[in-house]
Amino acid sequence: MSSRDSILQRVRQSTQKRVEHPGAFPSPALRGGWRGFEDRLVTVGGESIGPVARTQLARVLRPVVEHRASGGRVIAAASLCLELGEGPWTPVADDIPPHDLEDVAVAVVRGSIAVMENGAIGIHGKDAAVQALPFLCETLVVLLSVESVVPDMHEALAALPEDALHHRHFTWVSGPSKTADIEQTLVIGAHGPRALIAVGIDAE
């Protein structure tokens, strides 16, 4: 018998399928909002800007990005560049090898959901253009509609876009990369971004 079949057989022999699933979690109705999300984001080492009007987005973003990049490479998904117009960002084709993005100073990506209880931002695989981009860059800038804020993880996962699990990664990012592996001292920038900036965009 294959290992697969013998494992499944042993499991079947020892289980009865009698214990029921407890059902959906009765999540208490917390109230979420951009300000609540911002407060939590700061505690996990992130920064926030906004909310700004969509028409003002490029104008607000430009100096922030230029300052963080200090001459380095700024990359955004092609569709985002189109929306932002002229700026320090250059579009990334979604079929370039990830290794070509090794020296990216700032990456600008779209976020789909923001979670108030933990400061996490859901980044859809298709919005990251190249999967490795949000983890390779030095500063990650995420654009978020203020309407995308949900109170907790229950609602966050319930709000997953239809195709979220069709694109390999859907990643929740809460603040910059960090470690406390040396004597429990918190250090920002273990492998991935050293800074994370969330930019809120006003509802139309």
Next chain:
Amino acid sequence: MSLLLQYQPNDVKRHDEAVFDLRLRRDRAMQEVPDFTVLKRHAAAIKAHTLDHLADYLEMFEAKAHAAGAKVHWAADAKEHNEIVLNLLQHHGVRRMVKSKSMLTEECQLNPFLESHGVEVTDTDLGERIVQLGNEPPSHIVVPAIHRRRDEIGELFHRHMNTPAGETDPARLTEYARQDLRSRFLDAQAGLTGVNFAIAETGTIVVCTNEGNADLGMSLPPLHIASMGIDKIIPTVDDLAIFLRLLARSATGQHITAYTSMVTGPLRSGELHIVIVDGGRTRLLEDPSKRRALGCIRCGACLNTCPVYRRAGGHAYGEPVPGPIGSVLAPILGSGPVAASLPQASTLCGSCTSVCPVGIDLHKLLLEWRHGTAKPDPDLRYGLRIAAWLMARPALYRRVMKVVCRGHPLISKRWPGNPASRWLDARELPEFPPMSYYEKRRSENR
């Protein structure tokens, strides 16, 4: 054990405090969640349900992962797991692999196996990298190098990465490691990750890290191998919310880890292989009185609160998973020298049970083992017999204690021929008082 790394008198105290600090952080984070006791009960119920329907969920997971383009492999034990991984690597001509934290691969002793076949494995979690360079196992399931001082780590980096001698600043040491590891990420031909949760209804694996190392490891090289025990399955995406709310809060007092990636299928131009491992887990499942131990989400909270773990440190257990949960798993999953007797090494205080986010009554499980098959360590039995004999002779006992208090450096220091040397490898004796309790009382009363 590396000679470079030596215990110092305050290490036990430092370890105890560092670990207990995690426990306090956990308390604060959990208290902030208004519904946390409900959450905990719900988590326990989902785990009980999942384990009771495990075969169906495993099959569902396999089918969905397959549909998403992943290849699923099954391994009965560590040996088969390691061979599957090696075959994949050889098939792809891989010489260099990066790996993120996976307790399962520690359990399987994957690194030495791959290295003996010419594959260079780099552990990329900073703590795991530190213990890899120090040529020792992790001492904690969440913070693998918690037993090491910054100066020891600086010395290790100096030797292996040529960093300046005497560097002890955590931020600078981390930066050196970052740069060294970045080049290894870019060079790697394959990335292996653990799995925190595997969602049956979608075939998704979920990987949580704070450093982002797993994400680099699975998005740069074209080949991603994910190793998971059969116990990682959860039924639905909705259920994931419960466990994500509990895991990081219980582990480090964070509200969620910095990175939580839901991975469904391979990269566009790559391959994803998921290896599902039994490794003794079905034997735990067979025993209804122990089954619930498989609900563990490896948060480490029970380690952080355990009075034995805090003082003994992880290496004393001789198992990849130490602490209360390690002691519960060891009689079946373990292979270390004292695996069977670990359930004896507990105070049964119940602190572990009170912090477990998925409601495992660890102290009762420890007791179960004591009643059942756990065999007492013959050394221990011998030692206890001597102690009993001595305690029944008060006059002799007092005299012996007097000698011990004065002669303790002979016992507590490592010297060739000290019969306690082996024991002292992983522990340190507490400071001895200058006189015994009896002597002290006598001199005070005089």
